[in-house]
Amino acid sequence: MIYLDYAATTPVDDEVLDTFIKVSKNYMANPNSLHKLGVKAKELIDASTAQVAKILHVKESEIIYTSGASEANNTAIKGICLKYQNRGKHIITTKLEHSSVTGAIAYLQTQGYDVDFVELDSYGRVDLDNLKSLIREDTILVSIASVNSEVGIIQPIEEIANILKEYPKVYFHTDITQSVGKINFDLTNVDLASFSAQKIYGIKGVGCLIKKESIKIEPLIHGGKSTTIYRSGTPATALIVSLAKALRLIYEKKESNYNYVANLNSYLYQKLKDCKNIHINSNEYCSPYIFNFSIPGIKPETMLHALEMDDIFISTQTACSSNTKSLAVYELFHEEKYANSTIRVSLSHLTTKEELDIFIDKLLSNIERLLVFNEGR
Amino acid sequence: MKVVKITAIWCSACLIMNKIWKQILEKYDIETIELDLDMDMEEVDNYKPGDILPVFIFLDNEKEIKRITGEVKYDDLVKILEELGFSEKNS
Numbered sequence: 393m394i395y396l397d398y399a400a401t402t403p404v405d406d407e408v409l410d411t412f413i414k415v416s417k418n419y420m421a422n423p424n425s426l427h428k429l430g431v432k433a434k435e436l437i438d439a440s441t442a443q444v445a446k447i448l449h450v451k452e453s454e455i456i457y458t459s460g461a462s463e464a465n466n467t468a469i470k471g472i473c474l475k476y477q478n479r480g481k482h483i484i485t486t487k488l489e490h491s492s493v494t495g496a497i498a499y500l501q502t503q504g505y506d507v508d509f510v511e512l513d514s515y516g517r518v519d520l521d522n523l524k525s526l527i528r529e530d531t532i533l534v535s536i537a538s539v540n541s542e543v544g545i546i547q548p549i550e551e552i553a554n555i556l557k558e559y560p561k562v563y564f565h566t567d568i569t570q571s572v573g574k575i576n577f578d579l580t581n582v583d584l585a586s587f588s589a590q591k592i593y594g595i596k597g598v599g600c601l602i603k604k605e606s607i608k609i610e611p612l613i614h615g616g617k618s619t620t621i622y623r624s625g626t627p628a629t630a631l632i633v634s635l636a637k638a639l640r641l642i643y644e645k646k647e648s649n650y651n652y653v654a655n656l657n658s659y660l661y662q663k664l665k666d667c668k669n670i671h672i673n674s675n676e677y678c679s680p681y682i683f684n685f686s687i688p689g690i691k692p693e694t695m696l697h698a699l700e701m702d703d704i705f706i707s708t709q710t711a712c713s714s715n716t717k718s719l720a721v722y723e724l725f726h727e728e729k730y731a732n733s734t735i736r737v738s739l740s741h742l743t744t745k746e747e748l749d750i751f752i753d754k755l756l757s758n759i760e761r762l763l764v765f766n767e768g769r
Numbered sequence: 770m771k772v773v774k775i776t777a778i779w780c781s782a783c784l785i786m787n788k789i790w791k792q793i794l795e796k797y798d799i800e801t802i803e804l805d806l807d808m809d810m811e812e813v814d815n816y817k818p819g820d821i822l823p824v825f826i827f828l829d830n831e832k833e834i835k836r837i838t839g840e841v842k843y844d845d846l847v848k849i850l851e852e853l854g855f856s857e858k859n860s
Contacts, residue, residue, distance in 0.1 A: 498783070719782075
């Protein structure tokens with residue numbers, strides 16, 4: 393099997409799974425119980441939280457565990473907007489966000505919030521002057537992902553955060569799901585950041601929202617204190633500890649993984665850039681972990697299933713929206729032919745050059761076969 | 770005449786057009802049936818929405834007379850409405 397869909401999810405690291413199993417067996421008590429078994433579980437969670445905080449350079453009190461990045465995004469966006477609705481109801485975002493960001497904002501739009509989309513440059517990066525011009529008296533939230541999950545565009549998060557620092561009533565949320573453990577970022581001036589463990593070889597079902605200590609949010613799930621007051625529910629000790637473990641393991645090799653994957657990305661680019669039927673959508677401002685291209689004339693799902701026959705697994709766009717057009721690719725090129733034929737290959741330190749060679753070979757032969765088939769119809 | 774408006778919660782163009790359509794409804798009296806691509810699948814299928822969202826389908830006695838897809842500027846939408854015979858509430 394050749395798996396090239398690591399931006400959708402990653403396989404669980406053996407060490408992470410081992411930790412999860414051991415903690416599930418040995419720390420079964422409710423961490424909020426007062427007896428010694430509960431205290432032991434709570435101590436383990438606290439140690440994990442300290443580890444997460446140290447790695448991401450934030451405070452322990454700023455970490456809120458969730459079921460994943462979608463819940464973290466929803467908690468951040470709805471939490472801020474509901475808490476500070478008396479200050480204003482204006483939100484700024486981009487057209488490149490994950491569906492859990494756009495969806496949360498769409499819900500708020502139905503509740504009377506006003507939404508503006510910041511303009512992007514030809515590389516898909518936020519136009520900072522346009523961002524400044526959109527900020528109003530009643531703006532309360534700006535939500536911009538650090539890395540777009542379809543094409544991999546890296547946004548200048550630090551520059552955006554510096555601009556927004558001048559507007560103390562505007563909170564800045566960033567989805568760092570595709571950046572954590574991969575791309576450098578600085579959360580110093582970021583108010584809220586979300587990610588999940590399943591993108592960093594952790595277990596599905598756990599994520600994290602980092603929220604600056606001074607900011608209050610309205611919880612999505614009410615029910616009193618868990619690990620924090622902002623997300624109720626019995627703390628999932630084993631999932632939390634496994635998240636910390638996954639984070640530690642990925643950060644230990646972050647630089648070497650990045651260099652390795654950047655080389656793979658460059659290899660893929662060199663091999664595909666001159667193919668006349670391929671239009672490469674990713675650019676020099678994109679994460680090397682994501683390589684997005686279009687094959688005009690071939691439906692992406694047709695190519696996906698053709699490659700699947702050869703045991704190769706890629707993605708047509710993000711796994712989280714249900715139409716066939718790539719919104720991100722459309723935003724970049726404003727061409728239906730590219731947006732309707734998008735393939736996303738996402739790479740990992742586990743990917744080998746040999747796997748890419750097989751993928752390239754099968755991709756090119758399938759393009760030839762499918763275009764001839766389409767012409768004959 | 771009525772309009773069937775098909776959107777999806779994850780679609781940024783839909784959020785933009787929601788805002789514009791709200792402005793339109795302040796000026797024009799248009800019966801609008803709102804459908805969500807994912808939540809109202811059966812009904813949406815009847816209209817074959819295609820790949821580009823949102824979709825505005827103008828129906829006259831249940832017969833489709835005009836279809837608009839994707840982002841459309843407010844002024845362009847007004848032109849289309851006037852061509853279709855809609856007039857402003859106060860005029």
